[in-house]
Every structure is written in structure tokens, then in C-alpha cells.
Amino acid sequence: MATVNEQLQSASIGHAVDLQHLSNAEVRKIMALLNRADEDLRARLLAAVERMGPNRFTVTYMNTVLESVRELNKQVYTQAGEAMKEAVDELAAYEIGYQQALFTATLPAQVLVAVPLARIDLAQVQKIASGRPFQGKLLGEWMADLEVGRAARIRDVIRIGMVSGQTTDQIVRGIMGIKSEGYADGLLNRSRNDIDAMVRTAISHTAQGARDAFYQANNDLISEVVWLSTLDGRTSAPCRLRDGLHYTTDTHEPVGHKVPWLAGPGRIHWRCRSSSTPVIKAWEELGLSKSDIPEGTRASMDGQVPESTSYGDWIKGQSAARQDQVLGPARGKLMREGGLSLDKFYNDQGRTLTLDQLRERDATAFSRAGL
Structure with a gap:
């Protein structure tokens, strides 16, 4: 029979995989917002560049003509920001519920009677999601910067195109890309890549924030936290290094090594897929006696940490x-x-x-x- 810590590790790996599917869905949702505005954006760009013309082009005039383009760009990113705020708030609530349900289902009833689970305030975790920086900025700041950055890139492509004598179609095609190429050759594809990275990192940042809050609130049950990396061909060097390393539950100080936690799993770099799993204390550490729990339950609560399981090993053992x-x-x-x-x-x-x-x-x- 798998011990409590083995069960929690397996569940944590599977949950990390499910969060990747959630990230995929959120990326598709935000991309759909951008894509729906593409035809309108193309039309506004064509009209703006035509109005400028090679003989009337000045930076001041261009800024005036591009006002409608900037308005549409701001509108799209405002909608994307609202969608992201809703997504991370929902994820915060879900992650709290998931951890509560996982611990309730995994830990023996006798343990939960002796050491009841502490509940987490949802507002606290939502504040972590929106009020704590990841990769140096808050979620709202990233959305604002992405909007400004895309508008500036559009402006710069038009400037270059106008002074180099490109036609209206050439300028707009350089911005939008070519349909036959999947628009991958266009300037806006850079914006899509930026959005992809931001959405995935915001999701992992929120999920890890909820886990950290839950673990810290239940510090009397948890002895340490273990870094779990998704070990496959895409795993970054920092995450490979930290996979299986132990840290304190509250301050995330290294345990038995010197590798720092830094921003933590899910936040240490863009698109980080790492997660964490708790180490439940042995039944003796929880102040329980032999008379409190059956022998089989004591065996499952030995406090031992399972060997780090790679993503490849984990998937082989699934149905x-x-x-x-x-x-x-x-x-x-x-x-x-x-x-x-x-x-x-x-x-x-x-x-x-x-x-x-x-x-x-x-x-x-x-x-x-x-x-």
C-alpha cells in the first residue's frame, strides 16, 4: 500500500499535468479575443496608412491617424485583462478546494481528528494572484505593458514602411502576417507569443501561491515541501537542478542543500511547469500514540519521502x-x-x-x- 506521502506526490504530479491543460485552454481563450479583432484591426490599419500617404507622412500626423488603431488595441487588451483576472480568481478558489479535498481524502481520519485542516481565506490567495509580482511585475502591469508594446511595434513598422517606400499592402502584411503562413511571419505573432508566456506563467503563479498558502496554514501537519519538476525534453536547467529538493514550509529555506528557492516552482522562469508536494510528518511527530491509530495507518504515516518520480515514470504508471x-x-x-x-x-x-x-x-x- 502506498504511503500518504507517496499518494500525495503522485496526485501532485497528476494535478500539475491538469494545470497544463488549463493553461492551454486559457491561452486559447485569450488568443480568440485577439483573433476576433484581427479583421477590424486590418481594416483600420489599411485606412490609416492610406490616409497618411508617402507625401503627407509625419510622425505627428501618423499619431493622429493611428488613434483608432490604438483605441482598438487598448480595447482588446482590456478585455484580455478582465478575462485573465477572472481566470486567476477562479483558479485560486479551485486550488484551495482541491488541496482541501486532497488532504481530506488522503490523510487518515484519525490524523485529521487530532490535527484538523486549517481553511484558507480565498481573498488572501486572490490577493497573491493579482497583488504579488511574477517575473518582476503584477498581472495588471503585464497586461498594460503588452498593450503598449504591441501599439509601439505597430507604429514602428509603419514608420519604417513609410520611409522605405513600401506600399500600403506591404506595410499591413508585415504587421498582420500572411494567412498561408499561419500569420507566423507577421509582427502580431510576437504579441501572441508574449500573451502565451504571460498567461501560462500567471496560471502557474496563482496555483503555486494557493499551494504555498495552504501548506503554510497547515504547517503543524507538514514538515517540508518538495520541489517537483516536469522532467521531459522541455525542462529548464533551473528546474532540473531543483527537482526533488526539500525546503522549509514557511520561509522556503533549503533543507540539506544550498540551492535557493528563488521565486519558487511555477514562477522561477516564464512558462515554468514545476510544482510542489508536501511531506506529511510521521505519526509520532504529530503527537499520536499507537493506541490512537491502527497499525496499517501507522505504516502509511511513516513520514518517509518517496524517491523523486520523473514525469516520464509517472505517465508510464497511469491508466x-x-x-x-x-x-x-x-x-x-x-x-x-x-x-x-x-x-x-x-x-x-x-x-x-x-x-x-x-x-x-x-x-x-x-x-x-x-x-
Whole structure:
């Protein structure tokens, strides 16, 4: 039977995977807001550049003509900011409930009677999400900066295009990109990448803030916190270094090593996917006696820390349905029946390979999996 700490570690890894799916959904939601404004933005850009013309172009006149473009840009980012604020508030509430439910379901009833779980104030965690910086700025500041940055880049492309004699279509195409290229060649794709990074980091920042608050409030149950990194082809060097390292629950001081916590898992760098898991104290440390809990319960509450489980090891131990949910049906089958390990799904830059690219690399695996 798995110990309490082994159960909590496995649940923490699975929950981190689910948070990545949530991040994907939130990115799609924000991107949809930007995409819906694209046609309107294109029309306003075309009209603005046409009004300027090569003979009337001055910076002052350009700023006047671009007013409608700036208004639309501000409107879109205001909507995106409101959507993000709603998302992190909902996540804060969910994460508190999740941790409460996880501890209630995992810890023996006798332990929870002796050391009841402390409840967390939702407003406290929401304040962490919106009122504590990540990557140096608050959520609202990041949204404002992204808006200003995109407006400035649009302005600069128009300036360059006008003085270099580009046509209206060429200038607008440089901003919007080409449809056949998936608009990846356009200036606005940079804005989409910035939004992607900000949304994913805000989600992980909020989730970790809720976990930290819950762990600290229940410090009488928890002895230490362990850093959990998603170990695969995309894992950053700082997260690989910290995977499995222990820290104090309250101040996050290193335990048995000298590697600093810094901003913590989920916040140490952009798009960080690391998480944390608690170490529950042994039953003796909680002041319980042999007469308080059965022998089997005492065994599950030994306080021992399981060996750090990599993401690849964890996914191998999941059900086929869970593997398919995380990896997709084809990749799940390639892992189970084709013999491909998790790292084979990425290139040496950590980018996910397409199924066609995977087939080119290892057609035999597809044959073994019947794909």
C-alpha cells in the first residue's frame, strides 16, 4: 500500500499535468479575443496608412491617424485583462478546494481528528494572484505593458514602411502576417507569443501561491515541501537542478542543500511547469500514540519521502485512458505498444514533434503500435 506521502506526490504530479491543460485552454481563450479583432484591426490599419500617404507622412500626423488603431488595441487588451483576472480568481478558489479535498481524502481520519485542516481565506490567495509580482511585475502591469508594446511595434513598422517606400499592402502584411503562413511571419505573432508566456506563467503563479498558502496554514501537519519538476525534453536547467529538493514550509529555506528557492516552482522562469508536494510528518511527530491509530495507518504515516518520480515514470504508471488524455491517443499508444519513451516525443530544443516527424524518425514504433 502506498504511503500518504507517496499518494500525495503522485496526485501532485497528476494535478500539475491538469494545470497544463488549463493553461492551454486559457491561452486559447485569450488568443480568440485577439483573433476576433484581427479583421477590424486590418481594416483600420489599411485606412490609416492610406490616409497618411508617402507625401503627407509625419510622425505627428501618423499619431493622429493611428488613434483608432490604438483605441482598438487598448480595447482588446482590456478585455484580455478582465478575462485573465477572472481566470486567476477562479483558479485560486479551485486550488484551495482541491488541496482541501486532497488532504481530506488522503490523510487518515484519525490524523485529521487530532490535527484538523486549517481553511484558507480565498481573498488572501486572490490577493497573491493579482497583488504579488511574477517575473518582476503584477498581472495588471503585464497586461498594460503588452498593450503598449504591441501599439509601439505597430507604429514602428509603419514608420519604417513609410520611409522605405513600401506600399500600403506591404506595410499591413508585415504587421498582420500572411494567412498561408499561419500569420507566423507577421509582427502580431510576437504579441501572441508574449500573451502565451504571460498567461501560462500567471496560471502557474496563482496555483503555486494557493499551494504555498495552504501548506503554510497547515504547517503543524507538514514538515517540508518538495520541489517537483516536469522532467521531459522541455525542462529548464533551473528546474532540473531543483527537482526533488526539500525546503522549509514557511520561509522556503533549503533543507540539506544550498540551492535557493528563488521565486519558487511555477514562477522561477516564464512558462515554468514545476510544482510542489508536501511531506506529511510521521505519526509520532504529530503527537499520536499507537493506541490512537491502527497499525496499517501507522505504516502509511511513516513520514518517509518517496524517491523523486520523473514525469516520464509517472505517465508510464497511469491508466491507458489517462495516458491518452495527457499525450493524445496516438502518442499514448506509441508509448504503450510502440516502445517510445516520453523524451522521444520532443526534439533537442524541447519542441513537440508532429506525428509525421515521429514516423520519419521511428517508423518501426508506428508499426509495433499498429498506427
